[in-house]
Amino acid sequence: MQITLTVNNASVDADLEDRTLLVYFLREQLGLTGTKVGCDTSSCGACTVLLDGQSVKSCTVLAAQADGADVTTIEGLAEGDQLHPVQEAFRENHGLQCGYCTPGMVMATVSLLEELEELSEANVRTGLEGNLCRCTGYHNIVKAVLAAGEATR
Amino acid sequence: MPGSLLGNAVRRVEDPELLFGSGRYVDDLPIEGALHLFFVRSPLPHARIDGVDVSRALQMPGVVAAYSGSDLGLNSMVSMLDRRIVRFPLALDKARYAGDPVAVVVATSVGQAMDGAEAVEVDYEPLPAVADPEAALAPGAPLVFDELGSNLAAGDQESGDPLEGADVVVRGRFVNQRVAVAPMEGNVVAVIPGAPGDEYRLTLYVASQMPHRVHEAACAQFGLAPAELRVVSPLVGGGFGGKTGLFAEAAVALAVALRLGRPVKWFESRSENLVGMDGRSQVQYVEMGFKTSGEIVGLRARLIGDAGAYGGFGGALAMGPTRNMAQGPYKIPKVRCDVAVALTHTSTTGAFRGAGRPEATALLERLMDMGADALDLDPAEIRRMNFLTKDQFPYTTVTGMLYDSGDYEASLDAALIAAGYDELRQQQAERRASGSRYQLGIGVSSYVEITAGGPNGEFGAVEIEPDGSATIRVGTAGTGQGHATSFSMIVADRLGIPLDRIRFVQSDTAEVPRGGGTVGSRSLQLGGAAVSGATDLVFERGRSLAAELLEADPEDVVVDENGRVGVSGVPARALSWSELAATAAQRGERLAAEVDFKPPGATFPFGSHVSVVEVDVETGKVVPLRHIAVDDAGRVLNPLLVAGQQHGGIAQGMAQALWEHLAFDEDANPVTGTFATYGIPSAAEVPSYEVSNTETPTPYNTLGAKGIGESGTIGAMPSVQNAVIDAVSHLGVRHIEMPTSPERVWRAIEAARAGHADDPWRRPPAIFESLPERVRRPPPPGGEETL
Numbered sequence: 001m002q003i004t005l006t007v008n009n010a011s012v013d014a015d016l017e018d019r020t021l022l023v024y025f026l027r028e029q030l031g032l033t034g035t036k037v038g039c040d041t042s043s044c045g046a047c048t049v050l051l052d053g054q055s056v057k058s059c060t061v062l063a064a065q066a067d068g069a070d071v072t073t074i075e076g077l078a079e080g081d082q083l084h085p086v087q088e089a090f091r092e093n094h095g096l097q098c099g100y101c102t103p104g105m106v107m108a109t110v111s112l113l114e115e116l117e118e119l120s121e122a123n124v125r126t127g128l129e130g131n132l133c134r135c136t137g138y139h140n141i142v143k144a145v146l147a148a149g150e151a152t153r
Numbered sequence: 154m155p156g157s158l159l160g161n162a163v164r165r166v167e168d169p170e171l172l173f174g175s176g177r178y179v180d181d182l183p184i185e186g187a188l189h190l191f192f193v194r195s196p197l198p199h200a201r202i203d204g205v206d207v208s209r210a211l212q213m214p215g216v217v218a219a220y221s222g223s224d225l226g227l228n229s230m231v232s233m234l235d236r237r238i239v240r241f242p243l244a245l246d247k248a249r250y251a252g253d254p255v256a257v258v259v260a261t262s263v264g265q266a267m268d269g270a271e272a273v274e275v276d277y278e279p280l281p282a283v284a285d286p287e288a289a290l291a292p293g294a295p296l297v298f299d300e301l302g303s304n305l306a307a308g309d310q311e312s313g314d315p316l317e318g319a320d321v322v323v324r325g326r327f328v329n330q331r332v333a334v335a336p337m338e339g340n341v342v343a344v345i346p347g348a349p350g351d352e353y354r355l356t357l358y359v360a361s362q363m364p365h366r367v368h369e370a371a372c373a374q375f376g377l378a379p380a381e382l383r384v385v386s387p388l389v390g391g392g393f394g395g396k397t398g399l400f401a402e403a404a405v406a407l408a409v410a411l412r413l414g415r416p417v418k419w420f421e422s423r424s425e426n427l428v429g430m431d432g433r434s435q436v437q438y439v440e441m442g443f444k445t446s447g448e449i450v451g452l453r454a455r456l457i458g459d460a461g462a463y464g465g466f467g468g469a470l471a472m473g474p475t476r477n478m479a480q481g482p483y484k485i486p487k488v489r490c491d492v493a494v495a496l497t498h499t500s501t502t503g504a505f506r507g508a509g510r511p512e513a514t515a516l517l518e519r520l521m522d523m524g525a526d527a528l529d530l531d532p533a534e535i536r537r538m539n540f541l542t543k544d545q546f547p548y549t550t551v552t553g554m555l556y557d558s559g560d561y562e563a564s565l566d567a568a569l570i571a572a573g574y575d576e577l578r579q580q581q582a583e584r585r586a587s588g589s590r591y592q593l594g595i596g597v598s599s600y601v602e603i604t605a606g607g608p609n610g611e612f613g614a615v616e617i618e619p620d621g622s623a624t625i626r627v628g629t630a631g632t633g634q635g636h637a638t639s640f641s642m643i644v645a646d647r648l649g650i651p652l653d654r655i656r657f658v659q660s661d662t663a664e665v666p667r668g669g670g671t672v673g674s675r676s677l678q679l680g681g682a683a684v685s686g687a688t689d690l691v692f693e694r695g696r697s698l699a700a701e702l703l704e705a706d707p708e709d710v711v712v713d714e715n716g717r718v719g720v721s722g723v724p725a726r727a728l729s730w731s732e733l734a735a736t737a738a739q740r741g742e743r744l745a746a747e748v749d750f751k752p753p754g755a756t757f758p759f760g761s762h763v764s765v766v767e768v769d770v771e772t773g774k775v776v777p778l779r780h781i782a783v784d785d786a787g788r789v790l791n792p793l794l795v796a797g798q799q800h801g802g803i804a805q806g807m808a809q810a811l812w813e814h815l816a817f818d819e820d821a822n823p824v825t826g827t828f829a830t831y832g833i834p835s836a837a838e839v840p841s842y843e844v845s846n847t848e849t850p851t852p853y854n855t856l857g858a859k860g861i862g863e864s865g866t867i868g869a870m871p872s873v874q875n876a877v878i879d880a881v882s883h884l885g886v887r888h889i890e891m892p893t894s895p896e897r898v899w900r901a902i903e904a905a906r907a908g909h910a911d912d913p914w915r916r917p918p919a920i921f922e923s924l925p926e927r928v929r930r931p932p933p934p935g936g937e938e939t940l
Contacts, residue, residue: 033178033181036178036337036390037180038337039827040423041829044337046337074173075174087173091165091169097797099633100390101337121841125835128837129837132828133836134391134801135337137839138839139842140797
């Protein structure tokens with residue numbers, strides 16, 4: 001089938017198999033490999049991207065469902081060499097180790113900070129429940145998210 | 154400025170590409186024309202394979218090839234436990250666990266390979282199976298390998314009665330449940346065959362902690378000369394002990410690429426990973442004798458390691474690190490440790506964060522708490538009175554380990570102060586007195602562990618490039634720990650070359666001639682020490698060159714604050730590193746050095762943790778409130794990275810104590826094969842951690858560093874379990890197995906309230922009476938290998 005969408009501010013026309021998941025469309029057809037696959041039950045959040053500004057797990061969305069939508073991946077977050085404030089906060093606070101969960105964690109954070117009415121450790125922890133990390137024990141991720149929240153408010 | 158970097162919280166140099174999303178892991182590599190593999194796996198835990206028919210799969214769209222084990226004719230892989238335990242990368246006559254690969258389908262897309270795999274017909278004859286290691290060792294159990302005549306893969310017993318003379322003996326049967334390694338990136342490979350005339354016949358990209366070991370194993374498997382194969386690990390999404398060797402699917406991928414002459418890829422799904430990359434699993438029958446004063450008289454342990462189907466290293470850990478560490482940080486005059494390693498119809502176990510040392514600490518720290526309870530002593534006090542003291546190092550344990558350095562009491566004191574221990578006990582007393590539904594538990598653990606064991610040292614090289622930048626090549630293979638940062642800090646600190654002018658190279662057999670990899674928390678203390686040694690040699694060479702060119706005494710030549718090499722206090726008389734490299738090049742020399750660093754032995758980090766939990770006595774739910782860790786890994790090079798290792802380690806220990814369990818049903822079918830069913834925690838379940846360090850340097854390397862990668866897990870697991878039990882001990886509960894799930898906690902409380910609290914002890918299985926006598930072999934130089 002044919003779809004037309006915007007990915008990282010660029011218009012994309014694509015021809016794809018109906019069953020193609022958004023994550024594989026991004027990774028394999030567009031070469032945007034920053035978005036990762038970490039499970040097969042929509043549990044880990046490594047594939048999180050923004051769909052019309054809201055975080056979604058791109059393994060749970062058909063590419064067809066993104067027809068006409070605006071998709072932002074980790075590659076589209078920074079302004080050139082300038083890291084997005086959330087990326088900067090992760091770097092500043094050692095919020096990543098192996099880096100595999102990081103793109104999903106960062107994209108989930110961007111969306112979470114838009115949604116949160118009150119910035120608190122408890123709210124951040126609950127808000128990131130759908131994103132798993134095996135390296136950091138979440139300590140510095142939470143610290144980074146709180147710092148990014150402070151910086152952008 | 155030279156000399157000012159080490160010991161500082163330097164931000165990581167490797168982060169930008171990870172944050173921009175531009176870094177490449179194996180599955181991200183653009184490989185033109187790559188075919189995709191998908192494995193047909195046994196749905197049965199134990200079955201005779203009467204036939205594999207791939208003919209229908211070959212008719213499916215996009216399928217290029219499909220092979221059974223006999224089609225590929227691969228050599229077997231031999232277990233380290235017994236040479237009769239052999240594994241064929243694709244099972245031939247028998248499937249021995251649910252998930253055992255039986256056939257492989259090769260197609261132009263992953264989806265087509267999966268569809269093709271559906272069309273492979275395998276004729277299985279189901280056979281009885283056993284998943285429980287104790288049941289596997291009982292007479293009449295279904296055998297994993299008929300050739301052995303039993304499921305005992307290895308084992309032996311020591312002699313004597315270490316409990317003789319005790320006033321009080323405490324006993325328990327403890328289960329250190331099976332846990333999954335579960336790095337966020339599972340196993341993954343890409344193989345590119347070389348065209349005729351290419352430098353390499355095969356290039357293997359693999360997510361690995363030990364690419365040089367993979368290289369060696371692959372050359373042996375396929376009869377390749379070392380120069381014919383290049384192994385590269387690009388970015389790796391976590392390792393934790395699970396990515397150490399040539400796994401079955403990688404061997405198949407190599408074989409398929411060789412046969413078809415086309416590049417192939419395989420990416421392990423999470424469902425495959427959770428039934429394939431299994432960590433530790435151990436059952437412990439342990440007894441400790443005390444004098445009424447609280448002084449330890451002796452320890453008797455009977456351990457059962459679960460090796461899974463193909464005799465995995467995970468089972469052997471009971472005979473290695475757990476036994477070796479059985480004395481822990483205490484004065485224990487006598488230790489007897491008997492070990493049986495069982496084969497089961499489950500995925501083959503391997504190493505996972507801590508690898509045998511969490512189990513050693515778990516048994517000791519449960520027994521110490523039981524001893525404290527029996528003798529009415531405070532858990533902190535009974536530990537303190539039994540610690541080895543700081544004037545006793547170096548110290549040889551009764552299990553034969555040579556402890557390099559330590560100050561155990563200092564770490565316990567620091568942890569108790571940081572926790573506000575006395576105040577916590579006061580709060581606990583108040584909650585108990587008030588009969589609150591939410592009871593407070595305080596768990597203490599002290600540990601000592603082994604890092605950088607093993608007879609092999611590590612390779613490190615430093616070279617000054619013509620432009621004055623530096624290149625580090627090292628044989629360790631980081632998977633997210635921050636080696637690029639910490640190793641570059643060593644070079645920058647000594648040579649005055651800025652961090653962003655240092656190139657860090659690892660995990661490529663074309664660039665690094667040899668390497669032990671990153672396991673057993675060895676990297677900084679071995680690889681870092683090698684890089685440090687090479688840096689010193691480069692500095693000496695640069696200094697003598699500069700002295701010659703500047704007509705100065707080499708003793709007067711230093712690196713100045715601008716990173717130039719010149720006469721101390723005379724800024725005009727200095728040369729840049731690029732000028733020195735150019736001079737060396739004119740003379741046909743490289744400004745470079747290589748070092749193979751070999752330490753005198755393993756190092757022994759230690760520490761103490763205090764964990765605070767809240768238990769809802771009506772529902773059994775446990776909420777971890779605080780976790781305080783004081784871990785001593787010798788001298789700290791970058792506190793930011795050390796704290797990061799502590800955090801991740803603590804989360805893992807806490808997760809095993811409270812949630813994670815890779816479980817099988819009675820018929821050996823896995824029941825926790827996805828992230829939807831396996832209890833891996835999210836940020837919502839864990840608290841922030843309170844971590845700090847004492848610093849007791851090791852004399853074994855110039856950095857004074859020991860390992861920190863696994864300490865958090867080793868210290869946290871027992872302190873969290875102890876905290877849960879402590880929260881309800883006043884109700885009569887004596888022990889709760891891990892994971893301390895709401896159901897288990899609730900049942901333990903109910904049983905105690907009804908006046909029949911479970912006795913944690915039961916009679917050890919009969920297998921221990923028939924184990925052969927242990928033959929003590931001298932450990933290899935540097936101690937036994939740990940992962």
